[in-house]
Amino acid sequence: MKTDPNLNHFMFEAIELSIRNVKEGKGGPFAAIVVKDGRVISRGTNLVTSTSDPTAHAEIVAIREACKVLKSFQLVGCELYTSCEPCPMCMGAIYWARPARVYFGSTRKDAAKIGFDDSFIYNELTKSISRRKIPLIQCMREEALAAFREWQQKDDKISY
């Protein structure tokens, strides 16, 4: 396999950022970088505790910033370098943002070993709704479908 000469450089920077993030007390030991055409578009680190935002994982922060820079809700042709395998929340964000590929360093199991819930959440999402740790209760489906009918009938909608 041919190795991209820039690969290690970007991953190295993501890892450096993840270490600095811990030292500076900004949040968990995670960082991510979005790259397009060999240029860094955005950098993100985990800011959950310093910003009181449970969604402020490194990948989410980097994706949101990259989309702001590109003025687009899609990361077409971009690559995401992240210091650790993305959790289900971040993987979901990746699928919605649709970058070309993702490089990661450590794994969900490595993260679980130091106390992060990534593996637990992956397991939860494979369970049927009735067996999840956080109860999920369905109600008013018929009424809720009215919004979907509204969406289907809308002529000038922007799909994503």
Place this chain on the structure above:
Amino acid sequence: MKTDPNLNHFMFEAIELSIRNVKEGKGGPFAAIVVKDGRVISRGTNLVTSTSDPTAHAEIVAIREACKVLKSFQLVGCELYTSCEPCPMCMGAIYWARPARVYFGSTRKDAAKIGFDDSFIYNELTKSISRRKIPLIQCMREEALAAFREWQQKDDKISY
């Protein structure tokens, strides 16, 4: 089963918001509300296309806002009402925020029928990394683990 008298009221409001969101052209047909002690703490609608932010799903918007209001990265004792079953990104955010329970209206299959990727992403996350549609490539694991060692050695860390 005894029904919470406020239940339909909150879900009704979430559904109303989801319909209005489409009419106002702000984004997809989705809305969510965070409730604590019978009071609405935050409201969120899907703002993906209007804010160029692929992570701006209704649940994420509502969770971020609720955490801002409560000045906490945890939604202890809160309930989330969402007009549609949360996608994997939003379910991930829910597990990280840890509300007491989640009520939802329509399902991931209903969402798939009108063109949203929720079901597809759920399926992707059950696949091994090598079989996913967006390539996930591991590299530099040993180097990346340095951030985890830094985290473990940190005395004043805030876990989440």
